[in-house]
Amino acid sequence: MNQIKNIKRIAILGSSGSIGTQALEVIQANPDKFKAEVLTVNGNAELLIQQALQFNPRAVVIADESKYQLVKEALSSTSILVFAGEAALSEVVTFDTVDMVLTALVGYAGLKPTISAIKSKKDIALANKETLVVAGDLVTELARANNVNILPVDSEHSAIFQCLVGEEHNPIEKIILTASGGPFRGKGLNELQHVTKQQALKHPNWSMGAKITIDSASLMNKGLEVIEAKWLFDLTIDQIEVVVHPQSIVHSLVQFTDGSIKAQLGLPDMKLPIQYAMAYPQRIKNVFPRFSFADFANLTFEAPDTKTFRNLALAFDALAIGGNCPCVINAANEVVVEAFLKEKIGFLQMSDIIEECMQTVAKVAKPSYEDYVFTDKEARIKAFELIS
Ligand SMILES: NC(=O)C1=CN([C@@H]2O[C@H](COP(=O)(O)OP(=O)(O)OC[C@H]3O[C@@H](n4cnc5c(N)ncnc54)[C@H](OP(=O)(O)O)[C@@H]3O)[C@@H](O)[C@H]2O)C=CC1
Ligand SMILES: CC(=O)[C@@H](O)[C@H](O)COP(=O)(O)O
Numbered sequence: 001m002n003q004i005k006n007i008k009r010i011a012i013l014g015s016s017g018s019i020g021t022q023a024l025e026v027i028q029a030n031p032d033k034f035k036a037e038v039l040t041v042n043g044n045a046e047l048l049i050q051q052a053l054q055f056n057p058r059a060v061v062i063a064d065e066s067k068y069q070l071v072k073e074a075l076s077s078t079s080i081l082v083f084a085g086e087a088a089l090s091e092v093v094t095f096d097t098v099d100m101v102l103t104a105l106v107g108y109a110g111l112k113p114t115i116s117a118i119k120s121k122k123d124i125a126l127a128n129k130e131t132l133v134v135a136g137d138l139v140t141e142l143a144r145a146n147n148v149n150i151l152p153v154d155s156e157h158s159a160i161f162q163c164l165v166g167e168e169h170n171p172i173e174k175i176i177l178t179a180s181g182g183p184f185r186g187k188g189l190n191e192l193q194h195v196t197k198q199q200a201l202k203h204p205n206w207s208m209g210a211k212i213t214i215d216s217a218s219l220m221n222k223g224l225e226v227i228e229a230k231w232l233f234d235l236t237i238d239q240i241e242v243v244v245h246p247q248s249i250v251h252s253l254v255q256f257t258d259g260s261i262k263a264q265l266g267l268p269d270m271k272l273p274i275q276y277a278m279a280y281p282q283r284i285k286n287v288f289p290r291f292s293f294a295d296f297a298n299l300t301f302e303a304p305d306t307k308t309f310r311n312l313a314l315a316f317d318a319l320a321i322g323g324n325c326p327c328v329i330n331a332a333n334e335v336v337v338e339a340f341l342k343e344k345i346g347f348l349q350m351s352d353i354i355e356e357c358m359q360t361v362a363k364v365a366k367p368s369y370e371d372y373v374f375t376d377k378e379a380r381i382k383a384f385e386l387i388s
């Protein structure tokens with residue numbers, strides 16, 4: 001923390017995405033509390049340049065090295081440091097002027113820079129759930145050893161985290177993760193055979209990046225969130241329940257051992273959990289639209305249909321198997337989602353391929369970091385084979 005001004009300096013990995021741009025809105029609204037110290041993108045040079053000129057970070061990274069010159073020239077009249085390439089992501093998070101790293105990049109690419117940030121004792125505002133799905137044991141252990149906080153940004157996990165404040169000495173009986181059910185809630189297998197990517201990309205309540213939106217439609221998002229919750233809150237598998245709540249107002253719930261249930265509610269707006277993670281333990285006043293019970297006569301809840309939406313069951317299975325199995329489903333899922341978005345496979349094929357990868361990729365009971373890297377590669381190769 002910048003001691004003189006009490007301003008938290010934040011490295012945003014994935015500043016051009018849905019979470020990244022909303023984080024910058026939060027920073028813009030609170031210049032007395034936050035500063036964008038580092039901004040990184042994959043290939044969106046235009047937006048990175050625009051953001052850099054507006055927020056004047058110390059450094060930017062464009063992972064796609066072919067865009068380096070473009071960014072460098074556009075920022076040549078400034079003192080902003082410009083880096084390119086994947087390795088630079090793991091470098092910039094270690095800067096002594098970075099107080100917190102917001103992992104707002106998507107997919108497996110989040111793992112390495114997050115590990116690097118934790119080793120440099122930076123608190124993590126974690127949006128990139130894939131990091132904990134792939135290597136939750138290793139990452140949480142590293143965070144403990146380095147006395148680093150992992151503050152959840154994912155709306156459900158932020159809700160649970162908020163419910164747990166002040167309950168540090170009270171054991172959790174279970175948590176209840178809410179799921180919207182996605183755009184295909186209530187549909188049967190026959191109908192799902194023919195759904196299109198355009199339909200799958202229409203989330204009923206949230207505007208998000210393409211990968212997580214497809215994950216929500218297939219209920220893989222909830223599966224990934226089950227695994228994420230296991231590691232964030234140190235739970236056993238039977239302490240995690242999923243309930244479908246189509247309105248996405250109750251963001252998740254915690255039941256304690258006396259039977260009492262606490263929930264966190266609000267309109268679906270990611271700026272709140274982003275702001276909460278960045279400002280924790282403070283709550284910051286804002287002008288986001290407020291939830292009113294008068295506008296929602298019915299808040300409904302139902303059991304998930306895991307026979308039709310098999311990804312959720314597969315994620316529970318992967319968690320039960322443990323070891324490198326969640327890493328396998330994550331890698332396979334990243335490959336099939338991309339293939340579905342490119343219209344190479346149908347919606348239901350995604351689960352078939354993930355299941356096949358789970359069955360065939362070699363199991364490792366206690367994986368090292370290198371095992372995870374190897375597993376990720378193996379699972380991708382297998383998934384690609386099954387697509388072509
Ligand atoms: N969006 C949401 O509301 C929520 C998102 N999350 C999680 O947050 C993460 C981000 O999601 P979201 O913002 O929707 O995703 P987006 O697709 O909108 O944004 C992804 C960001 O990551 C960058 N990126 C993509 N691939 C790489 C890579 N290989 N190396 C470096 N940077 C990369 C993109 O850069 P570029 O633009 O240049 O491609 C972009 O800045 C995901 O893990 C998601 O599950 C969790 C809860 C809610
Ligand atoms: C905003 C957020 O946290 C997403 O992960 C959201 O939860 C997706 O909605 P569903 O997966 O419940 O459809």
Ligand SMILES: [Mn+2]
Pocket residue numbers: 154155156225
């Ligand atoms: Mn979520």
